[in-house]
Amino acid sequence: MPPEIELATSVRIAHALREQIITGELPMGAKLNEREIADRLAVSRVPVREALPILEAEGFISSQPRRGAVVHTFTLGDAREVFDLRRQIEPLASELAARRAAAGADVTAMCEALDAAQAAAGPLPPSSRNSDLHEEIIKLAGHDLLERISGILSGRVRWLFRLTPERDTIAMWQEHKGIVDAIVAGSPDLAAMLTAAHVERARIESLPLLEGRLPVERPRARRRRGQVER
Numbered sequence: 001m002p003p004e005i006e007l008a009t010s011v012r013i014a015h016a017l018r019e020q021i022i023t024g025e026l027p028m029g030a031k032l033n034e035r036e037i038a039d040r041l042a043v044s045r046v047p048v049r050e051a052l053p054i055l056e057a058e059g060f061i062s063s064q065p066r067r068g069a070v071v072h073t074f075t076l077g078d079a080r081e082v083f084d085l086r087r088q089i090e091p092l093a094s095e096l097a098a099r100r101a102a103a104g105a106d107v108t109a110m111c112e113a114l115d116a117a118q119a120a121a122g123p124l125p126p127s128s129r130n131s132d133l134h135e136e137i138i139k140l141a142g143h144d145l146l147e148r149i150s151g152i153l154s155g156r157v158r159w160l161f162r163l164t165p166e167r168d169t170i171a172m173w174q175e176h177k178g179i180v181d182a183i184v185a186g187s188p189d190l191a192a193m194l195t196a197a198h199v200e201r202a203r204i205e206s207l208p209l210l211e212g213r214l215p216v217e218r219p220r221a222r223r224r225r226g227q228v229e230r
Helices: 003-023 034-041 045-057 076-102 108-118 126-141 144-163 170-184 188-210
Strands: 061-064 068-071
Touching: 003 034, 003 045, 003 144, 034 045, 045 061, 045 068, 076 126, 076 144, 076 170, 076 188, 108 126, 108 170, 126 144, 126 170, 144 188, 170 188
Parallel strands: none
Antiparallel strands: 061 068
């Protein structure tokens, strides 16, 4: 198989596995067997092996001695870190997006994502549609480095959204609409302020819910018989 085809296949496999982790089809702590994945996706083991480092770089899996690749166990500490970064990145993205909108940038994709987030039914759950809107704002910001950093964070944000489905309410959509309206109006300070408040509200409401759903710490790897703890 030509290298460019193998690369495309490995990216596709990484995407499929990422979605299975986010939805819980591949639970936290599950071991990823290259042969089983290759058989299930009807591909060779080579692109599967190349897909795993992509997921490890994004924090979805980790490589453990003698166990191979294992799905990352998301902890409360991880959740707090996600909100820490969102609090810094998303207001900046909204500010930059508003400045670009004021300069004439096309806001159609962002507005369509807002409409999709409001939809009561559809092929994607509300959490995914909300994530799509946040990603469209990042794209509209037109900042390459910010988009790269956000790309790593995005999957974890989607993971958190799926863990707190009860927060997918009309109130959240109304907050999103306020942010989008400020961006479309070309008001960078207001867009940044509303986004900061939105992320902080998400933190305050989400963390108590996650306390009963996520471990405080990652489970320690079991020692083999005769192995001395260091």
